[in-house]
Amino acid sequence: xxxINGLEELWGWVLNTNSCLMRxxxxxxxxxDVSRMVSFTTEVSNAIKDDYPFYAEELPKIANxxxxxxxxxFYNLNTVPFGELFIIVKHxxxxxxxxxxxxxxxxxxxxxxxxxxxxxxxASAANRSFxxxxxxxxxxxxxxxxxxxxxxxVVNLIGALLSENGAYQFCDLSTQSGKDYRRGxxxxxxxxxxxxxxxxxxxxxxxxxxxxxEQIMLASQLMKVLDN
Numbered sequence: 001x002x003x004i005n006g007l008e009e010l011w012g013w014v015l016n017t018n019s020c021l022m023r024x025x026x027x028x029x030x031x032x033d034v035s036r037m038v039s040f041t042t043e044v045s046n047a048i049k050d051d052y053p054f055y056a057e058e059l060p061k062i063a064n065x066x067x068x069x070x071x072x073x074f075y076n077l078n079t080v081p082f083g084e085l086f087i088i089v090k091h092x093x094x095x096x097x098x099x100x101x102x103x104x105x106x107x108x109x110x111x112x113x114x115x116x117x118x119x120x121x122x123a124s125a126a127n128r129s130f131x132x133x134x135x136x137x138x139x140x141x142x143x144x145x146x147x148x149x150x151x152x153x154v155v156n157l158i159g160a161l162l163s164e165n166g167a168y169q170f171c172d173l174s175t176q177s178g179k180d181y182r183r184g185x186x187x188x189x190x191x192x193x194x195x196x197x198x199x200x201x202x203x204x205x206x207x208x209x210x211x212x213x214e215q216i217m218l219a220s221q222l223m224k225v226l227d228n
Contacts, residue, residue: 031075041063058084170226
């Protein structure tokens with residue numbers, strides 16, 4: 001995973017402060033302490049704006065409310081925003097995302113799935129990715145056979161486009177390797193749609209973050225085949 005600038009420093013400060021609270025130890029901060037913590041928070045916020053846009057927006061607001069000036073250049077801790085800060089920083093420290101993954105994902109899949117995925121709606125993000133693949137299949141059929149009726153069944157649609165005599169020619173069928181590749185791609189589309197696109201397969205389904213990302217990457221791969 002990529003390094004998030006300022007995260008280790010902020011996590012260390014949060015842990016130390018929380019430890020003091022747990023021991024009922026009085027806390028007092030000077031301006032330099034406040035400035036240092038706000039600086040770490042700003043670094044983290046800037047580093048995560050692609051991975052965690054909501055956190056990136058909220059962290060500076062929380063940091064600005066974490067301290068209360070009590071006069072004489074001293075501050076005490078506002079425990080409510082500190083609690084919010086603790087939860088967010090712990091999440092970032094223990095479960096970092098990697099924005100570089102999304103640079104490899106097809107733009108249409110990013111547009112449909114990234115926000116939901118980052119918000120934790122993993123099953124929905126994965127399912128919507130395959131819905132988008134089916135949408136692209138239907139668009140492609142219309143582009144290649146504008147006067148024909150689009151097959152309603154996705155298996156028939158895949159066959160009409162990707163079979164040996166299909167409308168969409170995406171590889172060299174004059175060689176055995178090309179024929180094998182075409183057959184494999186058709187099977188990959190059919191299997192993926194049967195397993196992941198079918199709404200009934202998602203009833204009461206929960207996916208882990210990793211499982212969802214694997215499915216999103218597969219949908220992206222399928223989408224890229226349709227770009228050839």
